[in-house]
Amino acid sequence: MVAGAVVAAGVLAACDAKSEAQPLILATTTSTQDSGLLDVLLPRFAAAHKVQVKVIAVGTGEALAMGARGDADVLVVHARAAEDEFMAKGNGSLRLDVMYNDFLLLGPATDPAKVKGLDPVAALKRIAESGSTFVSRGDRSGTHEKELDLWQAAEVTPAGKPWYLSAGQGMGETARIATEKRGYMLADRATWLTLKQGLELVPLGEGDKRLFNPYGVIVVNQRKLPKVRGEAATAFARWLVSAETQKLIGEFGVDRFGQRLFVPDARPGPAPAAPAAP
Amino acid sequence: MSPIAEGLAQAFSLIVRGDPGLLRVIWLSLWATGIATTVAMVVGVPTGVFLALRRFPGRNLFVTFVNAGMGIPPVVVGLLVFLLLARSGPLGGLDLLYTPTAIIVAQVIIATPQVIGVTIAGIQGLDERLVLQIVSLGAGRAQLYLKLVREARVAVLAALAAGFGAIISEVGAVMMVGGNIQGQTRVMTSAIVLETRQGNFAMAIALSIVLLVIALVINGAFTWLQQRRPR
Numbered sequence: 447m448v449a450g451a452v453v454a455a456g457v458l459a460a461c462d463a464k465s466e467a468q469p470l471i472l473a474t475t476t477s478t479q480d481s482g483l484l485d486v487l488l489p490r491f492a493a494a495h496k497v498q499v500k501v502i503a504v505g506t507g508e509a510l511a512m513g514a515r516g517d518a519d520v521l522v523v524h525a526r527a528a529e530d531e532f533m534a535k536g537n538g539s540l541r542l543d544v545m546y547n548d549f550l551l552l553g554p555a556t557d558p559a560k561v562k563g564l565d566p567v568a569a570l571k572r573i574a575e576s577g578s579t580f581v582s583r584g585d586r587s588g589t590h591e592k593e594l595d596l597w598q599a600a601e602v603t604p605a606g607k608p609w610y611l612s613a614g615q616g617m618g619e620t621a622r623i624a625t626e627k628r629g630y631m632l633a634d635r636a637t638w639l640t641l642k643q644g645l646e647l648v649p650l651g652e653g654d655k656r657l658f659n660p661y662g663v664i665v666v667n668q669r670k671l672p673k674v675r676g677e678a679a680t681a682f683a684r685w686l687v688s689a690e691t692q693k694l695i696g697e698f699g700v701d702r703f704g705q706r707l708f709v710p711d712a713r714p715g716p717a718p719a720a721p722a723a724p
Numbered sequence: 725m726s727p728i729a730e731g732l733a734q735a736f737s738l739i740v741r742g743d744p745g746l747l748r749v750i751w752l753s754l755w756a757t758g759i760a761t762t763v764a765m766v767v768g769v770p771t772g773v774f775l776a777l778r779r780f781p782g783r784n785l786f787v788t789f790v791n792a793g794m795g796i797p798p799v800v801v802g803l804l805v806f807l808l809l810a811r812s813g814p815l816g817g818l819d820l821l822y823t824p825t826a827i828i829v830a831q832v833i834i835a836t837p838q839v840i841g842v843t844i845a846g847i848q849g850l851d852e853r854l855v856l857q858i859v860s861l862g863a864g865r866a867q868l869y870l871k872l873v874r875e876a877r878v879a880v881l882a883a884l885a886a887g888f889g890a891i892i893s894e895v896g897a898v899m900m901v902g903g904n905i906q907g908q909t910r911v912m913t914s915a916i917v918l919e920t921r922q923g924n925f926a927m928a929i930a931l932s933i934v935l936l937v938i939a940l941v942i943n944g945a946f947t948w949l950q951q952r953r954p955r
Contacts, residue, residue, distance in 0.1 A: 611903075611908070613904060614905075614910065614914075623903045
């Protein structure tokens with residue numbers, strides 16, 4: 447609904463501003479959209495640069511595909527390997543680190559596998575060794591992919607194990623199942639902060655670099671895809687990593703959750719800091 | 725090849741190969757639905773016969789509840805069972821939420837009113853003189869009930885088919901109380917939802933074909949039982 451509202455707002459704004467310029471098309475992930483971050487950032491960019499931004503919220507893979515076809519001017523995505531490949535193919539003219547959000551290992555307060563404070567890989571090993579219940583999204587989402595990477599790093603094949611529950615559902619349902627089954631799970635911070643009321647789960651591992659989820663901004667290459675509005679897209683990317691915008695990103699969510707949801711990560715600029723403790 | 729044709733071809737291959745994931749989901753569905761239908765039958769048929777024959781204070785209210793129950797949205801049953809079985813709920817100590825038992829409980833609640841309702845209609849549709857005749861021949865109450873169920877078997881089997889059909893095809897309640905956990909509570913309908921969302925159309929189509937075939941076979945069997953000794 448938020449996505450629809452923003453797109454609608456973007457379209458309306460674009461009609462108003464058509465004498466000035468066509469809107470810039472930003473393809474991005476649902477996570478940046480659903481968190482409400484873009485609602486804070488985009489009006490400021492529009493005011494400063496007299497360019498409206500039309501947001502298409504899709505999965506990272508689809509956002510990159512849109513860029514490769516020239517259907518979007520600028521991308522904000524989180525899949526480093528795929529982003530590098532996109533750049534290597536000459537589809538992008540500029541790629542900058544913007545920010546990261548992070549995942550938490552959640553579990554019952556009793557912590558049956560004794561993983562509190564361990565790094566995520568050691569924690570997963572301990573969970574597997576003790577046969578403690580772990581609830582997986584199991585839906586090939588970004589969070590699920592992250593979890594699978596961590597299992598691989600822990601040299602554990604959880605699929606088919608009796609303690610490994612594959613829910614095949616969204617974060618909310620998965621967290622509910624983890625509560626009921628007194629199991630462990632991986633969740634992104636924004637979702638955790640939104641859902642934690644009513645869940646009997648506590649954060650047991652956070653702050654490790656392997657739990658970070660870095661976002662980059664990519665300007666689609668106008669020389670390869672001539673319809674792209676390269677100048678405005680570059681201005682947007684530079685604006686995202688400017689000190690002022692980075693400060694906005696770092697402050698986002700503090701009023702609502704008492705802690706930030708995204709950690710600004712642009713270089714040069716403020717040094718990346720560990721995510722705020724809860 | 726179009727996605728639909730491709731999906732169909734892969735789906736048949738999954739079915740013919742007897743894909744273990746597919747078989748597990750089918751087995752769980754049949755197992756839960758079979759138990760739930762049996763419980764609904766054991767509870768529902770005698771209740772239906774009793775309500776059809778006996779008059780007692782509050783009977784009309786009871787029948788009204790049964791009829792309303794026949795139309796109750798399954799997701800409401802799902803919510804009810806969820807709230808009862810959640811750890812914070814009154815039956816939370818049983819640790820039953822997100823287990824096959826929770827699915828069966830929801831399915832019994834959905835199917836039983838169907839069985840009762842159709843049984844009442846069937847028994848009441850019998851000639852009233854039949855009851856008098858059976859009683860005058862010296863039958864006890866148990867014998868009377870048994871005989872009436874035999875006489876009304878067309879309706880009773882229709883009642884079972886209605887109950888079975890309502891729950892084998894149900895997805896909302898099953899997902900809410902079962903959780904769609906792979907190998908434990910992932911049944912055919914919830915698996916179809918998941919596979920479609922992920923774009924695994926072959927598996928979704930394969931499950932849909934199996935679900936349709938099962939519905940046809942079960943209803944065919946009921947029909948055969950109904951019709952085999954025409955009177």
